[in-house]
Amino acid sequence: MTVLAVTLCLSWLFWTLSVVWRHRKPGAAATALQPVLVAYASQTGSARALALQQQQALGGPAQASILPLSELVPRQLSQVQKAVFVVSTYGDGEPPDNGRRFYRELQNLTADTAADGASGVLSSLAYEVVALGDSSYPKFCQFGVDLFSQLARLGAKATAPLQTRDQQQTAAEGSVIWQSWQLVSRQRLNAGPEPGLYLLRFNTAQPLPNWRAGDLVAIKPYNNDQATARRYSVASVPADNELQLVVRQQVNEQGEPGLCSGWLTDSAGLGQRIKMQLVQNPACHIAEYQAPLLLIGAGSGLAGIRGHLAERAQQLQAGPAWLIFGERTATLNQPLQAELTRWQHAGVLQQLDCALSRDPDNPRYVQDIVAASAEQVNRFIGKGGHVYVCGRYQGMGLAVDVSLRTALGNAAYQQMLAQGRYHRDLY
CATH class of the missing domain: 3.40.50.360 (Flavodoxin domain)
Structure with missing residues (x-):
């Protein structure tokens, strides 16, 4: 019994120290700095x-x-x-x-x-x-x-x-090599008159580079080196053996498609080679796979969300994931619905809530679900959970931030921010 008691005490001590270390105040430990x-x-x-x-x-x-x-x-x-x-x-x-x-x-x-x-x-x-x-x-x-x-x-x-x-x-951007990728598949994920949301798949004849969920790619429209690069969240992980993007076709006031999004979703032919540059985004890397993960996004924000779920699917004993996702309307071809359902059955995704902003009976946004589920959000995130938000900064991103701060309370919100557990990929 004595040996068992000592073992239990030591186990508790090591666990406590590990928690304290993971959630220590930034800068609390002395760091030897150069001049x-x-x-x-x-x-x-x-x-x-x-x-x-x-x-x-x-x-x-x-x-x-x-x-x-x-x-x-x-x-x-x-x-x-x-x-x-x-x-x-x-x-x-x-x-x-x-x-x-x-x-x-x-x-x-x-x-x-x-x-x-x-x-x-x-x-x-x-x-x-x-x-x-x-x-x-x-x-x-x-x-x-x-x-x-x-x-x-x-x-x-x-x-x-x-x-x-x-x-x-x-x-x-210029310090990193641009790599050639071939567009092999383009699938529209929504229907109706609204701007198209497309899943794009690419492969490369070059060695597959390494990247993490949360990383980005830079693309110059029409492979024009003089054009301003656009950045997109990567929707896949290297284990998928391909690079995936989810792109919303942007349309201006004259009804003309955006320079880069229109090219990727319409003008570029299947088989065309497109130069891309992978951009590391460490602020959106989540290494604590056992921690609860709340994913929030809308529209093309599904890209980063899909990347994190795919990364978690590769881990043993990953923690629970909860997805709150928004689109404008329900369509016959819900965005990656079959894959999300498969992840639910596999236990990768514990809970899925959808907000449809133009639903005639129950219009709502993702921030409305966060606000209505404030107590559950607080319990789910607890003291060690992570939050990842992907989508537009204006509107969704700002409103979700307000709802999260209200749900958690300012002290817990600031702690989550200070501990690097709040990841925003907003544009």
Whole structure:
């Protein structure tokens, strides 16, 4: 009995330590930093790629540390002589998800605290800010502008003016080889007069590259190197032995199809080769397969959702997954319905709820299901569950964020964000 008791106590202790380690506060453990730090905030991987280039230009890992802002707290800035911040702007001028906690803590510092208190001596910090943004949005590089100002307010010394870059013109994409993929199948997933939603399948004669659920592909319309690349969520995993995309055909006010979506869903012929570039998106990687996973999306957001379900299907003893998915109307050919049903029967998908925004009897959106199921959402996510949201930022993405914050309560919502359990692939 004594041996059994000791064994149980040790097992409990190791389990407790593992939970504490997984959910420790970011930056709580002392991190040995080089005199120069490159810190990045990235929603889709562009800032991370550019930050890695900055690190190499500064002498590599031997001379410069690199950290996402999600793993940095302001007091750690007292350990370095210079910090180079490479940050994207997300949504309506916001920080990316992996920079929100750091920026909130930075805003809460006062100049006196920063200069004299335990939070760090920002008056001895030299810094630069490289801001990435999309010049088609009115608040171009707004987070970079705000971060630059906050650091100056706290006494840090800028060694260069704020650098702004249009995300489409950065060197990050050009540093990766474009690979040729052949379009082998195109299937419309919806019916009726609404813009088509298409499942596209591609294969390649080259060695199949490695990618993760949550990653993206960049595509230049009509293989035109001068065109601005569009990014799409990857809907498959390497185990599928093909690359899949789910693309909504965009239509402008004149009824003309979008330059890239129209090409992919209509103009490109079967068998045509299309150049693509896989883009890592670590913010949307989910490695804790045993943790509960709430998937929320609408329309072409099914792409990222399908990728995560396919990845979980490859794991033994994966945790429960719950999908809340939205479309405009019910059609005879529901998006990938047969595959979703198969995953339900296999236990990969525990629960599936659909919201039809144009249903004549019960119109609703995915955020309505989250709000109506607030108690269940809270229990399901608990203290260790992950949430992945894929689809449009305006409308669905913002509304889901509000519903989640209400369902969880602000404290649990902030904890989920700080622990990297909230993944948003929104466009």
